[in-house]
Amino acid sequence: MNKLLIEIQKDPELVTLVSKLSKEELDQNLLNLYRQKQDNDMCANCKGKIACMSAIENNQSKLVYKEGLLEKVYYPCKYIDHASDNLSIEFMPIRDTGGKVEKNSARANVFKAMEDSKKTGKGIYLHGPFGCGKTYLMMKYAKALMKTKEVVFVFYPEMVRFVKTNVVSNADVVDRLINRYKDVDVLILDDIGREGNTAYIRDEVLGVILQYRMMEKLPTFMTSNYNILELNELLANTRDKYDGLKASAVIERICYLMNVVELKDKNYRV
Numbered sequence: 717m718n719k720l721l722i723e724i725q726k727d728p729e730l731v732t733l734v735s736k737l738s739k740e741e742l743d744q745n746l747l748n749l750y751r752q753k754q755d756n757d758m759c760a761n762c763k764g765k766i767a768c769m770s771a772i773e774n775n776q777s778k779l780v781y782k783e784g785l786l787e788k789v790y791y792p793c794k795y796i797d798h799a800s801d802n803l804s805i806e807f808m809p810i811r812d813t814g815g816k817v818e819k820n821s822a823r824a825n826v827f828k829a830m831e832d833s834k835k836t837g838k839g840i841y842l843h844g845p846f847g848c849g850k851t852y853l854m855m856k857y858a859k860a861l862m863k864t865k866e867v868v869f870v871f872y873p874e875m876v877r878f879v880k881t882n883v884v885s886n887a888d889v890v891d892r893l894i895n896r897y898k899d900v901d902v903l904i905l906d907d908i909g910r911e912g913n914t915a916y917i918r919d920e921v922l923g924v925i926l927q928y929r930m931m932e933k934l935p936t937f938m939t940s941n942y943n944i945l946e947l948n949e950l951l952a953n954t955r956d957k958y959d960g961l962k963a964s965a966v967i968e969r970i971c972y973l974m975n976v977v978e979l980k981d982k983n984y985r986v
Contacts, residue, residue, distance in 0.1 A: 720750045727753050729778075736781060745779075745786045752779050752788070764795025765807045766878060769889065802862035807878065808871035808906070817856055822981040823849070829977045830857050839936040841970055843943050844979035847986065850939040851906050853979075857937075858904055865901035865935075872938075876911035879921055894921060898928040902935045909942040915954045919962055926969035936973045944976055 721742075724730050730749055734742060742749075755777050758769055768774050775790040819827065829840050842850050858867045875893075883890050897903055903925070911917065929936050940947060944967060952963035 718746065720746055724749045724753050727756055729756065733779060733781065733786070738784075741784050744784070748779065748786050748788070752777065752786075759793070759795075762795070764793060764805075765874070766893070768793070769892070802866050803858055804866075804868045806868060806870045807874035808869075817853065818849075820981070823853070823979065826853055826977055826979055829975055832975070833935070837933065837935055839938075839974040841938045841940070841944065841974040841976045842979055843940045843947075843976070844981065845983065846941055847983035848979050848981040849984055850979055852984075854904055854906065854937060854939050858902070861902050861935075867902040867904065868897065868900045869904045870897070870906060872905045872908045873911040876917055876921070879917065880912070880914075883916070894925060897925050900934075902937070903929065904937040904939075906939050907941070908938050909940045909947055909950050913950060913954055915956060915959065915962070918951050918954070918966060923962075923966050923969070926966065926973065930969050930972050938970065938974065943978065944971070 721734075724734065724746075730753060734749065737745065755770070759776050762769070770776065770790075770793070774793050776793050777788050777790050779786040780789050826840075826842065829842075832838075833840055840854075842854060844850055855869065858869050861867050879890050879893070908922075926936065928934075942950060947970075948960075948963050948967045951966055952958050952960045
């Protein structure tokens with residue numbers, strides 16, 4: 717059996733389509749079917765969590781049978797909230813941020829920092845204990861910013877895992893991802909410090925993104941369970957060696973791009 721057909725028949729959607737084709741039609745459309753199998757695999761592995769790699773961004777494809785030929789058509793990705801086209805939430809499920817934000821005294825400095833950020837364009841490094849609402853507040857802020865700017869909100873630990881998995885086998889995909897995060901109007905990196913830190917991630921991914929955004933003066937935000945000194949120590953320690961100099965270079969970029977704000981609030985997850 718043709719190797720392409722073996723791969724195609726691993727996809728239930730395409731098996732149904734193949735069953736409707738004559739042998740001649742199948743031979744004519746074999747390459748189109750295989751390419752669709754690749755597209756289906758790509759979307760199944762993404763599910764709206766990463767920067768879209770589709771030929772038409774934020775759209776999925778399917779093959780439609782028309783007079784013996786299979787025509788590729790596109791439709792909006794079912795995993796993406798298309799009501800919020802200026803906000804892309806990547807490497808994390810879309811969070812429910814409905815309802816009113818609780819405005820208590822513990823959060824007053826955060827709201828002030830957000831107002832200042834709108835005026836100055838400088839970002840925020842928001843740190844505080846687990847469950848105190850850092851991601852929730854930053855997501856609310858992202859939805860306010862998306863009214864005028866393109867915003868990308870990234871769950872950083874999962875993005876790091878994706879980069880590590882694909883840096884060798886899909887280097888071009890990783891390059892596209894890094895370039896996207898370098899250029900977007902507003903970048904928000906959520907939960908930095910929880911990732912498995914390596915020299916490559918620190919220097920060639922995070923460092924490169926921050927350096928570019930610093931040079932271009934692009935608003936950048938982070939959330940973390942760690943304060944700046946603690947993050948510096950985490951970045952300095954990799955599996956291979958301790959490198960305080962390179963860690964400090966990343967921290968300098970963070971401090972240039974962002975005002976450091978501490979959130980001292982209760983744990984809303986208990």
